[in-house]
Amino acid sequence: MKQFVEGSHAVAEIIKATNPGVISAYPITPQTHIVEDLAQMVANGQLKSQFVNVESEHSAASVVLGASATGVRVYTATSSQGLFYMQEVVFNIAGMRLPVVMTCANRAISAPINIWNDQQDSISLRDAGWFQIYAEDNQEAVDFHLIAYRLAEDKRVMLPVMVCMDGFILTHGMETVDMPEQDKVNKFLPNYKPLYKLDPASPISMGLLADPDYYMETRFAIQETMKESIGYLSEISREFNTVFGRDYKDLLVEEYQTKDAEKVIVAMGSVCGTIKEVVDQQRAKGKKVGSLRIISYRPFPYARVYEALKDVPRVAVLDKAVSLGAYAPIAVEMKAAFYGKKKGPKVISSFVAGLGGRDITLESIDEVFRRLTVKEVNSDFIDLKPELLKEEYGD
Amino acid sequence: METNALFRPGHTACAGCGQAIAARLVIEAAGANTIIANNTGCLEVFSTKYPETAWGVPWIHSLFENSAAVASGVEAALKFLGKKDSINVIAQGGDGGTGDIGLQALSGMLERGHDILYVCYDNEAYMNTGIQRSGLTPFDTNTTTSPMGSGSSGNIRPKKPVPEICLAHGISYVATASAGFPQDLTRKVKKAISIKGPKYIQVHVPCPLGWRYETNQMLPVAKLAVETGLYPLFEYENGVLANRKQIVPKPVEEYLKSQGRFKHLLNNPEEIKKIQDIADNNIKKYNLKVEA
Amino acid sequence: MFGPLNVNPLKSKSGKTGSWRTMLRPHYLHKDCIACRMCLMICPEGCVHGKEKNTFWVDYNFCKGCGVCADICPKKDIAMVSEESKGKD
Numbered sequence: 001m002k003q004f005v006e007g008s009h010a011v012a013e014i015i016k017a018t019n020p021g022v023i024s025a026y027p028i029t030p031q032t033h034i035v036e037d038l039a040q041m042v043a044n045g046q047l048k049s050q051f052v053n054v055e056s057e058h059s060a061a062s063v064v065l066g067a068s069a070t071g072v073r074v075y076t077a078t079s080s081q082g083l084f085y086m087q088e089v090v091f092n093i094a095g096m097r098l099p100v101v102m103t104c105a106n107r108a109i110s111a112p113i114n115i116w117n118d119q120q121d122s123i124s125l126r127d128a129g130w131f132q133i134y135a136e137d138n139q140e141a142v143d144f145h146l147i148a149y150r151l152a153e154d155k156r157v158m159l160p161v162m163v164c165m166d167g168f169i170l171t172h173g174m175e176t177v178d179m180p181e182q183d184k185v186n187k188f189l190p191n192y193k194p195l196y197k198l199d200p201a202s203p204i205s206m207g208l209l210a211d212p213d214y215y216m217e218t219r220f221a222i223q224e225t226m227k228e229s230i231g232y233l234s235e236i237s238r239e240f241n242t243v244f245g246r247d248y249k250d251l252l253v254e255e256y257q258t259k260d261a262e263k264v265i266v267a268m269g270s271v272c273g274t275i276k277e278v279v280d281q282q283r284a285k286g287k288k289v290g291s292l293r294i295i296s297y298r299p300f301p302y303a304r305v306y307e308a309l310k311d312v313p314r315v316a317v318l319d320k321a322v323s324l325g326a327y328a329p330i331a332v333e334m335k336a337a338f339y340g341k342k343k344g345p346k347v348i349s350s351f352v353a354g355l356g357g358r359d360i361t362l363e364s365i366d367e368v369f370r371r372l373t374v375k376e377v378n379s380d381f382i383d384l385k386p387e388l389l390k391e392e393y394g395d
Numbered sequence: 396m397e398t399n400a401l402f403r404p405g406h407t408a409c410a411g412c413g414q415a416i417a418a419r420l421v422i423e424a425a426g427a428n429t430i431i432a433n434n435t436g437c438l439e440v441f442s443t444k445y446p447e448t449a450w451g452v453p454w455i456h457s458l459f460e461n462s463a464a465v466a467s468g469v470e471a472a473l474k475f476l477g478k479k480d481s482i483n484v485i486a487q488g489g490d491g492g493t494g495d496i497g498l499q500a501l502s503g504m505l506e507r508g509h510d511i512l513y514v515c516y517d518n519e520a521y522m523n524t525g526i527q528r529s530g531l532t533p534f535d536t537n538t539t540t541s542p543m544g545s546g547s548s549g550n551i552r553p554k555k556p557v558p559e560i561c562l563a564h565g566i567s568y569v570a571t572a573s574a575g576f577p578q579d580l581t582r583k584v585k586k587a588i589s590i591k592g593p594k595y596i597q598v599h600v601p602c603p604l605g606w607r608y609e610t611n612q613m614l615p616v617a618k619l620a621v622e623t624g625l626y627p628l629f630e631y632e633n634g635v636l637a638n639r640k641q642i643v644p645k646p647v648e649e650y651l652k653s654q655g656r657f658k659h660l661l662n663n664p665e666e667i668k669k670i671q672d673i674a675d676n677n678i679k680k681y682n683l684k685v686e687a
Numbered sequence: 688m689f690g691p692l693n694v695n696p697l698k699s700k701s702g703k704t705g706s707w708r709t710m711l712r713p714h715y716l717h718k719d720c721i722a723c724r725m726c727l728m729i730c731p732e733g734c735v736h737g738k739e740k741n742t743f744w745v746d747y748n749f750c751k752g753c754g755v756c757a758d759i760c761p762k763k764d765i766a767m768v769s770e771e772s773k774g775k776d
Binding site for chain 2: 021022024048049050052053054055056058059062063064065066067068069070071072074088089092096198199200203204205206207208209210211214
């Protein structure tokens with residue numbers, strides 16, 4: 001049913017429809033509305049979940065870890081500093097193969113403290129063994145949470161999923177969203193049946209010490225599962241389309257006018273809406289441009305990216321994060337996708353924009369296309385204000 | 396080999412480990428319908444090295460400081476499933492994992508009122524990593540990070556009063572116990588399990604390696620801690636001191652003599668006096684002296 | 688794909704920690720035992736078994752020889768003997 005609704009509220013509604021057993025979160029802007037809405041639903045008796053108000057994000061993640069290990073569906077949400085505070089638990093959850101689903105309302109990282117959107121937080125946890133899927137708009141934010149539970153709880157997978165949505169832009173933005181009906185949710189997402197759980201009827205020990213004779217295989221297994229899951233994502237997308245009538249193709253990338261493009265911008269999240277707008281404008285003027293949206297950041301779809309862009313001469317990668325002292329994160333993946341291959345772009349230039357919530361406008365995207373020349377650039381910052389920079393510290 | 400034992404032999408604790416004794420007594424007292432969340436530490440490491448486990452009950456280890464939070468999640472899940480009334484939840488860890496790095500998670504668990512028993516195995520240092528000083532290391536103790544030297548007589552700070560911190564949260568049961576008083580520990584665990592809400596038991600567990608005594612001296616060492624007044628055994632129910640082990644106080648020097656970690660104090664009457672003061676304060680505060 | 692993960696206690700092996708003993712082992716005299724069960728309660732391994740008076744025994748596959756049982760016995764009915772001594776079980 002179509003509703004004009006705030007992104008956070010739409011996410012809360014879809015989480016309610018999945019009926020988690022335990023919800024636990026700690027407040028941090030811009031995730032707050034999601035969790036507040038869920039608290040209200042519990043208070044009104046509309047949601048039967050146990051709602052645990054914890055004293056930190058580290059404990060929020062620990063609570064959902066313990067609850068998931070006891071065999072119930074769980075949910076948590078966080079951003080930025082909160083995600084970093086729970087980092088060791090995040091790695092722990094993946095290592096213990098627990099199907100936790102978390103919303104990351106993407107926000108910049110301190111210092112300096114900044115509550116506005118960029119993707120540094122989730123990107124900085126890319127090694128954790130969690131799936132990371134990025135929503136472009138609130139419809140996707142809603143749909144991806146359903147897909148997340150379906151993927152995480154699959155007995156072939158049993159890995160946690162982070163659904164990333166740009167803070168404020170999506171969380172606090174109002175959009176028309178087709179909210180999935182409960183009966184369809186029930187059809188697509190069956191009740192969670194744990195593969196293993198804490199139960200006195202059948203005791204097990206979880207979280208043992210694994211010495212050098214046993215540790216490496218646990219990591220290898222997660223790596224292999226992530227590789228296998230590239231195929232599962234397509235499978236789940238087809239199931240989703242059958243039930244809800246929305247086609248996310250392989251849930252890996254979205255190609256927009258890339259077929260005959262001479263220049264393509266690659267990016268993740270809501271900025272892709274703006275990019276597609278500029279692509280349309282430039283195409284109307286006869287310029288052969290396109291955009292590639294990365295939906296699944298982990299596992300990174302190297303083969304799919306290669307297939308999409310192997311005939312495109314110039315590619316710009318727009319990162320909303322930076323790896324200080326090295327090439328930008330998505331740019332590195334893009335270069336790796338083509339290195340040593342027969343075909344590929346002649347130029348893969350890397351741009352950084354939107355850090356700390358600096359607006360990426362239509363003009364900003366025009367600028368990226370302009371700077372995408374035969375000369376490759378790395379971590380070229382867009383919309384930088386040089387007047388704020390000085391060589392030496394002082395007045 | 397007992398296949399219905401809840402804490403099985405074959406684990407790799409040091410010979411004579413006080414914590415192994417206490418951990419086994421705790422789970423035997425709580426029974427098979429118990430789920431345990433365990434912090435990183437000696438107990439976790441020696442009882443669950445893949446592919447072996449000593450635990451006959453469902454057991455989970457996550458990180459160093461979060462067993463109280465993990466247990467909160469287990470308890471919430473059981474509530475959701477409607478099973479909480481028939482299953483006990485225990486969160487446990489060492490003194491460092493409970494009172495230092497784990498204090499936040501413990502406080503949250505107590506404040507939220509979860510139906511969980513928290514057991515702290517207090518061997519008074521970070522033993523698993525090599526006998527480093529914790530917040531619960533007693534005054535003047537020789538540890539690797541509060542060593543005695545020409546300019547120091549050991550740990551310069553008093554023992555962090557974690558039971559009192561728990562009491563300040565307004566929970567209905569707080570107790571101290573000792574591996575040297577196994578029946579008392581068993582009784583306290585059974586009583587705690589029968590109460591709904593958050594409970595805290597801190598068990599004094601001698602460590603032959605870290606405290607430096609012969610393995611077969613566990614009992615005398617543990618008893619002297621209590622009989623000098625240095626480790627009072629008490630029970631608070633609903634915020635009121637309901638019970639304490641009354642003693643005929645022995646001089647602290649007897650306790651200090653029994654372990655190598657206090658050896659450096661034996662010819663230092665000034666320091667011994669300071670420790671005697673600590674014991675005397677406890678005796679006064681909890682009214683430990685047996686009435687004449 | 689899954690790697691090493693959870694362990695079922697019924698399928699778990701147990702190391703024979705009895706091999707740790709190098710010096711002393713407990714010898715239960717079965718003379719003055721009052722079945723107080725303190726030896727059974729206090730064993731860190733949980734390898735003391737028994738129920739009635741003079742029936743308590745040690746599983747030497749696991750006993751590490753710490754000597755706490757001998758120390759706690761109120762009747763001094765447990766002696767710590769040399770590990771070398773034969774025929775004392």
